[in-house]
Amino acid sequence: MAAVSISNLTKSYGELVAVDDVTIEIRDGEIYGLLGPNGAGKTTTIKVLMGLLDPDSGSTKVFGIDSREDPIEVKKLVGYVPEEQQLYESLTPRELFDFIASVRELPEEKTNGRIKEMVKALDFGRYYDSMIVTLSQGNKQKTMLVAALLHRPKLLILDEPFSGLDVRTAKVMKDIVRIHTENGGSVLLSTHIMEIAEGLCDRVGIIDDGELVAVGTLDELRRKSQREGATLEKVFLALTEQEDEVEEGVDTLREALRD
Amino acid sequence: MNFSERWCLAGIIAREVSFQGYLEMNPTNIARVKENPDRIGRSLRRSSQIRAFMTGFIIIFLASITVATVGFDSSLVNPASRLAFGVSVFLGMSFVVVLFLNLTSSTGLFTSGVMRLPATLPLDRRDLENLSVLVFVRVFITPAILILTVFPILCLFVFGVLTALAALLACAATVVFSIGALVYIAKWFYVKSHMADDSRSSGAIRVLASLGLAAGMIFVFGIGGFLPQILDFIVSASANIPAEMLGFMAVFFPFSLGFLVSTATYAVSFQLPTILISLGASTLYSLFAIVSYKRTGRSLRALAGGGISTTKLRPIQEASVNITSPLRSMIRKDLKLASRNLGSAMVFAIPMFLLIMMYPMIHGWATNDGFVRSMTALVATEYANLFAGMAIISLMLFDTQGASIQAGLPLRSILTLRTKAAIAMVPYVASMVLIATICALYPLISPVVLLIPLVQIPCGYAIALAVGGGIYRAKGQGRAVSINIAFEPGMAFFAAAVASVIGVIPLVGYGLAMIVTGSHLVSIIVQALVLIPELLLIRSQIPRLLKD
Numbered sequence: 001m002a003a004v005s006i007s008n009l010t011k012s013y014g015e016l017v018a019v020d021d022v023t024i025e026i027r028d029g030e031i032y033g034l035l036g037p038n039g040a041g042k043t044t045t046i047k048v049l050m051g052l053l054d055p056d057s058g059s060t061k062v063f064g065i066d067s068r069e070d071p072i073e074v075k076k077l078v079g080y081v082p083e084e085q086q087l088y089e090s091l092t093p094r095e096l097f098d099f100i101a102s103v104r105e106l107p108e109e110k111t112n113g114r115i116k117e118m119v120k121a122l123d124f125g126r127y128y129d130s131m132i133v134t135l136s137q138g139n140k141q142k143t144m145l146v147a148a149l150l151h152r153p154k155l156l157i158l159d160e161p162f163s164g165l166d167v168r169t170a171k172v173m174k175d176i177v178r179i180h181t182e183n184g185g186s187v188l189l190s191t192h193i194m195e196i197a198e199g200l201c202d203r204v205g206i207i208d209d210g211e212l213v214a215v216g217t218l219d220e221l222r223r224k225s226q227r228e229g230a231t232l233e234k235v236f237l238a239l240t241e242q243e244d245e246v247e248e249g250v251d252t253l254r255e256a257l258r259d
Numbered sequence: 260m261n262f263s264e265r266w267c268l269a270g271i272i273a274r275e276v277s278f279q280g281y282l283e284m285n286p287t288n289i290a291r292v293k294e295n296p297d298r299i300g301r302s303l304r305r306s307s308q309i310r311a312f313m314t315g316f317i318i319i320f321l322a323s324i325t326v327a328t329v330g331f332d333s334s335l336v337n338p339a340s341r342l343a344f345g346v347s348v349f350l351g352m353s354f355v356v357v358l359f360l361n362l363t364s365s366t367g368l369f370t371s372g373v374m375r376l377p378a379t380l381p382l383d384r385r386d387l388e389n390l391s392v393l394v395f396v397r398v399f400i401t402p403a404i405l406i407l408t409v410f411p412i413l414c415l416f417v418f419g420v421l422t423a424l425a426a427l428l429a430c431a432a433t434v435v436f437s438i439g440a441l442v443y444i445a446k447w448f449y450v451k452s453h454m455a456d457d458s459r460s461s462g463a464i465r466v467l468a469s470l471g472l473a474a475g476m477i478f479v480f481g482i483g484g485f486l487p488q489i490l491d492f493i494v495s496a497s498a499n500i501p502a503e504m505l506g507f508m509a510v511f512f513p514f515s516l517g518f519l520v521s522t523a524t525y526a527v528s529f530q531l532p533t534i535l536i537s538l539g540a541s542t543l544y545s546l547f548a549i550v551s552y553k554r555t556g557r558s559l560r561a562l563a564g565g566g567i568s569t570t571k572l573r574p575i576q577e578a579s580v581n582i583t584s585p586l587r588s589m590i591r592k593d594l595k596l597a598s599r600n601l602g603s604a605m606v607f608a609i610p611m612f613l614l615i616m617m618y619p620m621i622h623g624w625a626t627n628d629g630f631v632r633s634m635t636a637l638v639a640t641e642y643a644n645l646f647a648g649m650a651i652i653s654l655m656l657f658d659t660q661g662a663s664i665q666a667g668l669p670l671r672s673i674l675t676l677r678t679k680a681a682i683a684m685v686p687y688v689a690s691m692v693l694i695a696t697i698c699a700l701y702p703l704i705s706p707v708v709l710l711i712p713l714v715q716i717p718c719g720y721a722i723a724l725a726v727g728g729g730i731y732r733a734k735g736q737g738r739a740v741s742i743n744i745a746f747e748p749g750m751a752f753f754a755a756a757v758a759s760v761i762g763v764i765p766l767v768g769y770g771l772a773m774i775v776t777g778s779h780l781v782s783i784i785v786q787a788l789v790l791i792p793e794l795l796l797i798r799s800q801i802p803r804l805l806k807d
Contacts, residue, residue, distance in 0.1 A: 051807070052666055054736075072669040072807050080667030088661040090596050094580070096664070101580045102588030103668050112579045119578040128578055148667060 001064055003028045003155050003186035004049065009058035011044050018044040020210040021058070026188055031181055033201030034190040035236055041210040042190045043083055046159055049188075050080055062155055076104075079153030081144045083160040083190070089133035093124070093143045096132065097150065104151045111150060118146050121172055138165050145173065149180075156180050157188045162196055174200055194233040204232070208240040265386070269393035276365075276398055277307055314360050314402045318353065322410040325349040328490050330417040339525040340505075342418070344497040346426065347517030348490050350433045353406050354513070357437035358444065359475040361399060365445035391559045395442075403434050418524050425523035429516035429541075432548040436512070439551035442558050506533040515540035585670075589678035596657045597682075606653040606682075609646050610689040617642060618697055625701035632704050633779060636694065636711040637766050643690040643712070644762025647719055648754035650686050651726045654679040658741035665739075672731060672805040675739040680723035687719030707779035711769065714787050718762055721790075721797045725761045726754045728801035737806030761797070765790040 004026035011019040019041040026032040036042050047053045049060045051071025060067045062074045088096055101111050119125050122142045127135055132143060141161065148156065156177070162170055177187050177200060191197050197204055198218060206213045206221070214224055218235070222228055225238040237243045329338075329345030407430050415423035500508070508514040518529065518537030529537075583591070597606060617639050624635045658665065658675070691712035698709055730750055734740045742750050768789035772782040 047666075050666060072671060075667060075669040078667065082663045082666055084663060086660065086662035087664060088592065088596060090660070091592065094578075095592070095595060098581045098583075099588050099592045100664065100668065102583045103585045103670055105585065106580075106582060108580065108582045111582070115580060116578045125578060144663060147664060 001028065002026060002061075003030065003063060004032075004188060005061045006045065006049065007059050009045065009048060009060060010056045011041075011048055011053060012056055017210050019048070019055075022207065022210070022212045023058075024205055024212065024215070026186055028186055029181055029184060030202045031177060031187040031189060031200055033197040033204040034188060034207060035192075035194075035197055035204055035232075036190075036207035037240060037242070040207045042207055043159060045207070046080075046082075046157055046188070046190060050074065050078065050157070076151075077154045079148035079151065079156045081141075081148045081156075081158045081161050085137075085140045085144060087132050087140060087143060090131060092129050092131055093135075093146070094128050096143065096147060100147050100150055106151055114150065114152070115146065118149060121176075122146065122169060137163075138169055141165055142169060145176070149176070153185065155186045155188065157190075159190045160192065161189070162191060162193055194231065194236060198232040206236060206239050214239050265390055265393055266397075269390055269397050272390070272394045273397040276394060311401050314356065315405055317356050317360075318402060318405040319409055321349055321352050321356070322413055324487055324490060325410070326413040326417050328487070328494065339521045339529065340497045341494050342422075342524055343514070343517040343521035343529075344494045345490065345517070346429065346520045347513045348493055349410060350429055350513035350516055353410075353430070353433055354437045354440070355475065357399070357402050357406070357434070358441050361402070361441055362445055362448070362475075365398070365441055388559075392556060395438075395555075395559050399438060399441075403438070406430050406434050414520075422520060422524040425520040428545070429513070429520055432516060432541075432544050433513065435548040435552050435555075436544075439548075439555045442555050446558065502530050502533065505529060506536050509533050509537040510540050512540075512544055515544060585674060586677060586681070589670075589674065590681055593654065593657050593678060593682055596660060606650050607686055609650050609653075609686040610693050613643055613646055613690050614693055614697075617694065621694075621697050621701070625698075630702040630704050631698045631708055633708050633711060633769070633773060633782070636698055636708045637770060639694045639698075640691070640712045640715050641759065641763055641766055643687070643694060644715075644718070644722060645755050645759050646690060647683060647687050647722045647762065648726050648756075648758025649751065650683045651679055651723045651758075652730075652742050652751055652754045654682055655727070655730065655740070655742040658739065662741075670739070671807050672737065672739040673802045676724060676727045676731065676801070676805065679727050680720050683723040684716075684719050687722075688716055691716050691719075705779040707783050710783050711766075711786065714783055714790070715762070715765060717794055718765060718790055721794045722758045722761045724801045725797050726757045728804045729753065729757050732804040735806075737804055739805075761793070764793055 002025050004024065006022060006024040009019050009022045010017065022041070022045060024032075024034075024045075034042050034045070044053065048055050049062065049067055051067040051074050054068060062077055065073045065077070067074045088099075091099070097115060101108075119128060122145070124139065124142050124146070127139050132140060135143065141163075145161070148158075158177070161173060165173060174196070177189065181187060189197070189201060203215065203217055204221060205215045214221055216224065218232055221232070221235045221239065222230055225235045227235050227238050230238075234243075237246060325345045325348060329341045407427065410430055411423045411427040414426040505518075509518045515537045518533060519541040522529065522534050522537060582588075621631065621635055621639060625631045694712040695709045698712075703709065730742060730753065731737055731739055733753065734742070734747075734750065765786045769782045769786040772785035773779070776782065
């Protein structure tokens with residue numbers, strides 16, 4: 001069974017069509033990268049998948065469960081790290097994890113063992129009883145990650161998870177994604193960072209202006225964009241037809257920065 | 260950097276200080292600022308204008324009423340005592356007004372980031388320190404100037420030059436004290452509200468501090484309605500104070516300064532020891548004011564080094580979780596959020612609002628009729644119902660925090676609503692007990708009258724479910740949503756209307772039964788009998804409006 005299956009999804013905000021007839025299938029055990037410029041429709045797609053938004057048409061399923069019909073069951077299977085870190089700023093990570101584990105009705109002993117290991121791996125012990133508002137961006141991101149992994153989700157959805165992370169945490173984070181799939185889990189990763197998508201993802205879907213432009217492994221995308229041997233960044237710019245635009249922007253900037 | 264440049268830069272930083280304080284005050288704004296910064300900007304400007312207007316209005320009102328009472332109301336004791344106590348009341352009230360009206364803006368002063376930008380500019384440390392002081396001056400210049408000018412000028416016209424000069428000295432000492440106290444308390448509150456330790460006493464201190472601040476603000480905004488009575492009461496009461504007691508009072512702020520101003524006006528109206536004590540104490544307070552000024556300056560200069568950072572490296576803690584039921588964990592989480600934010604803690608101050616509003620009304624009706632009628636208790640209970648609608652809205656404000664967490668959790672909307680309803684019962688029960696207590700202070704037409712608010716208590720749950728369910732339906736198509744009253748005043752009206760209607764039904768039952776039978780006992784039974792099916796109906800039907 002597919003971990004995620006999105007069929008002909010369309011979602012509009014008034015006149016703006018944020019997601020236009022998108023179809024995506026993520027295989028069980030796969031790391032799938034969703035790439036796209038700002039406002040391309042990545043986060044809207046994820047929100048519909050999580051049951052946070054209702055689609056105009058089409059359907060989204062997680063392990064066969066319809067997000068619209070049973071969002072609670074979907075959320076039980078998913079660990080979600082959204083792009084915006086709107087945490088409970090006045091709580092400490094300890095209080096937040098108490099809350100999440102209680103809502104998810106997790107077994108205390110197992111959860112404690114799991115949390116100890118994650119906190120140690122992320123070097124997070126010193127901040128465990130500090131108010132979240134006082135944490136750095138990277139430590140907030142670690143808090144989100146631990147929160148998403150507490151219940152051993154079958155599917156991990158990470159929306160721009162690498163922004164603001166130090167080298168050690170970014171490395172640990174990438175390893176966590178890999179370990180998660182090695183243990184049979186699946187990952188949907190939305191990112192702007194091409195190196196990470198290139199090094200981590202089994203397959204990549206490129207979304208632009210709400211439409212899915214291309215799907216495949218890096219080699220398949222290179223062939224499609226006719227950029228043999230190119231980096232994912234070049235492939236991405238070619239497929240989203242942004243090469244000329246970016247070149248022009250850089251030229252303008254060069255002029256502006258000249259004495 | 261010359262003064263006008265520093266003044267200009269201080270203005271920019273002062274705006275940031277107000278902005279930070281505004282975000283601290285209301286958690287909704289933290290989430291909304293990214294969503295709609297223009298609207299937050301407008302709301303902030305409006306809030307600053309209202310604060311400046313209220314400060315100005317209250318100080319001018321205070322000064323005018325004080326001078327009019329002590330200068331022209333000859334029915335009140337001797338003129339010297341009148342002036343001494345009138346000035347003392349004015350100084351005491353000014354202290355409270357400066358403290359509470361500006362507390363939220365001052366917390367913004369202590370966030371670590373305020374001086375971050377100027378620190379990147381080519382300014383030396385001394386410039387940065389002076390800039391910190393100027394920022395503070397820009398934030399508090401309006402109340403300070405008003406206190407220093409309005410009261411002494413009015414004294415000049417009514418009592419003469421000497422009184423005006425003494426009043427100026429007294430006002431200057433009060434302004435310095437209040438600003439010193441303000442900086443100290445704002446710093447303390449900022450540290451307390453950003454500190455997390457496991458001790459229960461720390462949590463209790465936070466809640467009490469928040470409630471104290473909420474009560475202070477209610478007092479300041481309600482001061483206009485009570486001031487003439489307070490002044491009249493204190494000045495009248497001063498007629499019965501023995502001379503030795505006056506000497507004792509002259510030791511304490513603000514009475515020593517009040518006696519000083521009175522002595523400057525009427526020379527030897529008090530006994531010599533009282534005059535000497537007031538002179539000595541006033542000198543001492545002036546010295547304290549100078550010390551306080553220097554300490555405040557030092558505190559403010561320290562901001563140049565980056566404010567108070569609440570990020571501290573703790574020893575490695577045992578990483579574990581404490582698991583409870585989902586409902587209890589939701590309640591625990593909301594209570595923690597409420598105890599750590601001044602704006603959120605206001606929900607628990609609702610019984611205080613009710614007390615301030617209802618006590619004079621119940622007192623008036625009970626005094627006129629000679630006893631408390633059932634109609635008095637019914638009206639007071641209906642007011643509490645209306646306030647209950649506002650309480651549930653205040654609780655929905657918490658959910659603007661933690662959107663990222665809620666988005667990923669398998670949380671049913673009904674569970675969120677039940678949490679809010681359970682917490683909303685705390686101020687509702689307190690309100691009903693308060694109404695019964697106030698009624699019990701007066702003779703009752705029947706003891707059953709005391710039961711009207713107490714029997715109504717379960718209705719608080721029905722009100723919370725109906726208001727919350729209605730809002731979730733109207734605003735989130737049935738999904739749990741957060742509410743910001745500042746941006747959605749319509750929702751506040753909706754909540755008040757629904758709460759009033761749901762709450763009034765059992766009370767109407769009481770009223771109709773009273774008209775028909777004339778028996779209080781039968782009426783209270785009817786109230787309960789109407790309430791039970793209403794509660795069951797709401798409990799069973801509201802989940803149908805919700806969506807996960």
